Amino acid sequence: MKEKLSAFKLHKTPQLILFVAFVIVTSLALYFSQKSVISFLLLLSSLLFLYYMNLKNRTKWMIGLILLFILIPFASSGGPAFQSYMEVATMVGIYVSMALGLNIVVGMAGLLDMGFIAFFAVGAYAYSIFATPQASNFMPFGHYPLDGNSFWAFLIIGAIAAAITGVLIGVPVLRVKGDYLAIVTLGFGEIIRIVFNNSDSPINFTGGAMGIASVAHPKIFGYELSFPNQFYFVTLVILLFTLFAVLRLERSKLGRSWKAIRENEIAAQAMGIPLVKTKLMAFALGASFSGMMGVVFAAKQQFIDPTSFTLMESFTILVMVVLGGMGSVPGVILGAAVVTILNLQVLTELTNWVNQLNLSGVVSIPDALSPAKMQKFIFGALLIIFALYKTNGLIPAKNRVFDEKKLASDKSNSKDNDPKGNPMTTLKDKDSKEQTKIYS
Amino acid sequence: MPILEVTNITKQFGGLTANSNVSMTVEEDSITAVIGPNGAGKTTFFNMITGVYQPTSGEIKLNNESIVGLKPDMVAKKGISRTFQNIRLFDEMSVIENVLVGMHSHLKANLLSILLDFPVTKKEEIEAEKEAYRLLEYFGLSSLLNEKACNLSYGAQRKLEIARALATKPKLILLDEPAAGMNPKETKELTEIIRQMGKEFHTSVLLIEHDMKLVMGISEHIIVLDHGEKIAEGNPDEIRSNQKVIEAYLGSAAVN
Ligand SMILES: Nc1ncnc2c1ncn2[C@@H]1O[C@H](COP(=O)(O)OP(=O)(O)O)[C@@H](O)[C@H]1O
Ligand SMILES: [Mg+2]
Numbered sequence: 211m212k213e214k215l216s217a218f219k220l221h222k223t224p225q226l227i228l229f230v231a232f233v234i235v236t237s238l239a240l241y242f243s244q245k246s247v248i249s250f251l252l253l254l255s256s257l258l259f260l261y262y263m264n265l266k267n268r269t270k271w272m273i274g275l276i277l278l279f280i281l282i283p284f285a286s287s288g289g290p291a292f293q294s295y296m297e298v299a300t301m302v303g304i305y306v307s308m309a310l311g312l313n314i315v316v317g318m319a320g321l322l323d324m325g326f327i328a329f330f331a332v333g334a335y336a337y338s339i340f341a342t343p344q345a346s347n348f349m350p351f352g353h354y355p356l357d358g359n360s361f362w363a364f365l366i367i368g369a370i371a372a373a374i375t376g377v378l379i380g381v382p383v384l385r386v387k388g389d390y391l392a393i394v395t396l397g398f399g400e401i402i403r404i405v406f407n408n409s410d411s412p413i414n415f416t417g418g419a420m421g422i423a424s425v426a427h428p429k430i431f432g433y434e435l436s437f438p439n440q441f442y443f444v445t446l447v448i449l450l451f452t453l454f455a456v457l458r459l460e461r462s463k464l465g466r467s468w469k470a471i472r473e474n475e476i477a478a479q480a481m482g483i484p485l486v487k488t489k490l491m492a493f494a495l496g497a498s499f500s501g502m503m504g505v506v507f508a509a510k511q512q513f514i515d516p517t518s519f520t521l522m523e524s525f526t527i528l529v530m531v532v533l534g535g536m537g538s539v540p541g542v543i544l545g546a547a548v549v550t551i552l553n554l555q556v557l558t559e560l561t562n563w564v565n566q567l568n569l570s571g572v573v574s575i576p577d578a579l580s581p582a583k584m585q586k587f588i589f590g591a592l593l594i595i596f597a598l599y600k601t602n603g604l605i606p607a608k609n610r611v612f613d614e615k616k617l618a619s620d621k622s623n624s625k626d627n628d629p630k631g632n633p634m635t636t637l638k639d640k641d642s643k644e645q646t647k648i649y650s
Numbered sequence: 651m652p653i654l655e656v657t658n659i660t661k662q663f664g665g666l667t668a669n670s671n672v673s674m675t676v677e678e679d680s681i682t683a684v685i686g687p688n689g690a691g692k693t694t695f696f697n698m699i700t701g702v703y704q705p706t707s708g709e710i711k712l713n714n715e716s717i718v719g720l721k722p723d724m725v726a727k728k729g730i731s732r733t734f735q736n737i738r739l740f741d742e743m744s745v746i747e748n749v750l751v752g753m754h755s756h757l758k759a760n761l762l763s764i765l766l767d768f769p770v771t772k773k774e775e776i777e778a779e780k781e782a783y784r785l786l787e788y789f790g791l792s793s794l795l796n797e798k799a800c801n802l803s804y805g806a807q808r809k810l811e812i813a814r815a816l817a818t819k820p821k822l823i824l825l826d827e828p829a830a831g832m833n834p835k836e837t838k839e840l841t842e843i844i845r846q847m848g849k850e851f852h853t854s855v856l857l858i859e860h861d862m863k864l865v866m867g868i869s870e871h872i873i874v875l876d877h878g879e880k881i882a883e884g885n886p887d888e889i890r891s892n893q894k895v896i897e898a899y900l901g902s903a904a905v906n
Contacts, residue, residue, distance in 0.1 A: 455765055462764040462775070463757045466743075470751045473740035480700060480734075482726035482755035482818055491761070609744040611796050617746075617783035618792070 225263050232256055237281055241288035247559050250295050251551065253277075253285060261540060278446055283439060296438035300510065302550045303445035304503045307452045309530040309546035310539065311499030314456065316528070317537035317607070318465060319492035320472025321384070322392040325399015326527050329497035331519035332375045333368030333504025335406060335416060337361065338514050341426040347414045358429030364505050365448065372501020373494040375402070380493040384486060399524050407516040421515025428509050441510045448506065452499050456539055459495070461610055468492050469537075522586070526553070529589050533596055535603025544604050552588070557581045653678045653822055653854050654699070654730075659708030661694050661878075668694040670878045671708075676822060676871075679848060681855040683865045685889075686875035687898065692858045693735055695875070696824050700732050701725040712822070727755050731820035733811040735827045735858070741800035745791055748799050748810055749782040752817025782817065788850070789813045789843065805836040809843070816851050823847075825857040829864055837861055844868055866890065874898070 218224060233256050239249035257277060260270055286295040308330060315323045339345050341361070345354040379398045386394055410418025417423075428435045428444065435441065459465045467488045470478035479485055508514050526549060534545020560581035567573050577583075596603065652675035661669040668691040676682045684692050697703040699710055701722040710718050717725055731752075740748050757778060763771040786792040789809045794802060799810060808828055815823055828844070829837045845868045848855050859865045865872065866886040874882040874889065876898040882889060889895055 458764055458767060462771075463754060463759045464761065464764060466747060466751050467754060469743055469747075470740050473742055474738045476702070476722075477734065477738035477740065478751070479722040480702075480726055480732055480738075481752050481814065482723050483751070484721070484723045495761075609742075609747065609796070609798065612744070612746050612779065612783075614783075614792070614795060617780055617795070618787075 220264060222264055226265075229256065229259060229263060232259070233277070233281065237285035240285040244289045245291040246289075247555055250286065250298075251555070253282060254299075254547070254551075258544065279443075283442060287439075293438045296442045298551065298554050300438055300441045300445045301554055302547050303442070303449045304507055305527070305530065305550045306543050306546040307445075307449045307503045308500045308527050309534070309542045310452055310456050311496040312527050313496075313531050313537065313539070313542045314459070314468070314499075315492050315496040316531055317535075317542065318460070318472065319468040319489060321489060321492065322388070322395070323493075323496075324392045324396035324521075324528065325379075325402070325524055326395075326496070326500060327519045327521075327523040328379075328399040328402035329372040329375060329500040330504040330507070330523075331402060331406060331516075332372045332497075333501030334508040334514050334518070335422075335504075336368045336371045336501070337364040337505040338422040338425045338508045339415065340364070341509070342422050342424060344414070344417060344422055355426055358426045358434055358509075361426070361428035361505070361509055362430075365502050368505035369498035369502040372504065373498040375501075376493040376497030377490050380490045381486075384489050384493070396521065396524070400521060403516050403519050406519070417515070419516060421513060423513045425508050425512045425514070427512065435509075438510075441506065445503075445506055448502060452502075453539075453543075455499075460539065464488075464491065472537075525589070529593060533592060533603060535606045538603060538605050538607035541603045541605035541607065548604075549589075553585060557585060557588075651678060652676060653713060654856070655709075655711040655714070656699070657709040657711075659695075659698055659705040659710065661691070661698055661703060662706045667878050669698070669705075669875075672875070672878075672880050674873050674880065674883065676854050676856050679852070679854055680870045681844065681848060681857070681868050682871045682873070683869035684856065684858045684873050684875060685860070685862075685865055690875040691878040692875055693826055694878075696732060696826055696856075696858065699725075699824065700730060726818055726820075729819075729821035730824065731815040731818040731822075732824040733808070733815050733826055733828060735830065737804075737807050737811055739799040739807055739811060739814070742798060744796050745799055745802070745810060746779070746782050746786060746795040748814050749785055749817045750778060752814040753778050753782065755818060785813045785817055804831045805833070805840075808832060809840070812843070812847075816847070816853070819851070820853050822854045822856060825855065825859075827858050827860065829859055829861045837864060840864070841867055 233253065236249050236253040236256065239246060240253055243249060257274060260274055260277070263270065265273075282299065283296065286292050286299075308326070311329075312323065312326045315321050315326070340354060340356050341358070341364070342355045345352070345356075379395070383391065383394045383398060406416045407419055409415040410420070435444065467478065467483045470481065470483060471485060471488060475485060478488075507518075511518075527546075530546040530549045531542050532545070533549065534543065535541025564575055564580055568575060654676040656672065656674050658671045658673055659669055660667065660671055672691075672695060674682075674684075684695060686692055694703065698705045699717075701717070701720050701724065705718060708718075709716060712728055712730060715728075717728055717730075720728070740751060743751070757774055759771045759774060762768075783792060783795065786795055789812065791802075791806060791810060791813065794806065799807065802810060808831070812823075812825065812828060815825075825844070829840055832840060841864050844855060844857070844864075847853070857865075857869075866889075869886060872883060872886060872889045873880060874892075874895050881898060882892045882895050884892070
């Protein structure tokens, strides 16, 4: 059995056939059923299978994009639940993007940030204030609300505002390390939420605890975007930009300096890496991805108030990163998708189901035990399980594999004085460890 | 002309004087050693040169330019690189990535050029990878390029640390007990590498080492510290026959 499995892992054709069959079946099931959360989730999971298939990267991307842009929206559109599927998919996109941002800070640079939702809030408020009459309370010039066309500019403005906030928080906060950093960022995250909560007098900036309502929907070529399936595409495009940015950063000089700082600050500094500047860069970039999605969130919800940006939200994003695999881009995407779907779809579906059972009198489960209220319990349990049994997350971070042949191309001036790298002499063995003790 | 000139530096940790009025010079393209018993203040001396500690008083000049008060990353950019007594590699990163981090200051990539994937940045990156690979070849580590640094043997880790330090293209490289924990065969190989490395990479070497065979074999100039004070300096022969040194540190057995 095992042999067959490992043989299957290598063969492209049977994999591809099975994959296509799977996608077709789940798509058809999704299209023709009235509401089938299971087939929706199965269709989404095809992206995960795709990730593990033995295909060229380019092919995987092509298939993935077709699934995301065409097949998933189309297959969902068959039944009355279309918009609710698209809503979930959009939220997945928003959270994946944020988790990718936090992954730069926590996973790559090793800076435990527990107040990350603050940057999302900054983006959301930036758009909400100016896309409603709110801004006329304090702006000396201009007419407010700005209309939906400004949304596109605000994607950038939101990102920049969040990045600046990241730097402003980072300057004092990055003096401390480890657990202290976690506590201080947690504090700052709360401070920002409370500032938004209280900035309604004497000048009403944010609407205070009442929040801001009727935020303008985005407009493109005079056409207003208001349905979840439209936001799905907006989110998807932004997410792809984020993903490309993250992947490029990861294999760049900058990504290496973040990891170096995470691994050993003193050595990193001795190699010429400026600590504060590099850490601030991680803070600012991570924040900007979050801020950008904050703008999307505000435009989609049309209403924001401080309760959307609580500590629990920061924890949720952190759970996504830890669960998926710190520092691992595919892992973090999976982690964010799993947690979001668990939150928005699985738990709500279970709650509905339990309610129905209650109503029909089959069982009586008290309200306090309804699945929707178990969210914190489930996160806690998941974290404990992962901390014990799968420390590196669902898809552990991997180092880039360099191709020795390409690097060694010009063999002319090589001076390999290693007797062909005998692994017995170069790889760690117990004896050499013992010697350490004797010598030191 | 000296590349490094240290004048009367003193370092106090509270009541403890770890370095007291130490002066020395490192000549260009030379190999100089700092020896002395444990706790003599050798590592502290290195930490002051590299900006990890600020001297309580005194002056440090690299190529006639003061480097006192600079942060360690600035000192590195000025051209001093180092290894650590207790190995400090980037454990979870691969061997070649460790070396690539060493090239940090020489890569011109910035945020914009990375995000927009400029061709110059791509090219620079590929060049850097090739150069890193050549460095690994020089140290006999090229077959381990994708291995995590923490999976290397002790001796290989020491070599990787030197390779990483050389990747910064230093004018002066400081090696803190590079042979500690190595077996005699590895030590011999390392001795050869250090001897060649100065010429190959055009760098001066300042090293701390307890292995007297290594020190006496390759150093042109030796400084002896004891209780934070310089008690002697000179060439290997002078040090071997210096009575103070023998009493403080070497013991008659080690001299022969
Ligand atoms: N950061 C520090 N704080 C206090 N004392 C220190 C510190 N670093 C070194 N020392 C002390 O300075 C003395 C010299 O240490 P060190 O330079 O490490 O010696 P060596 O490298 O010659 O063995 C020791 O007594 C050590 O305890
Ligand atoms: Mg020491």
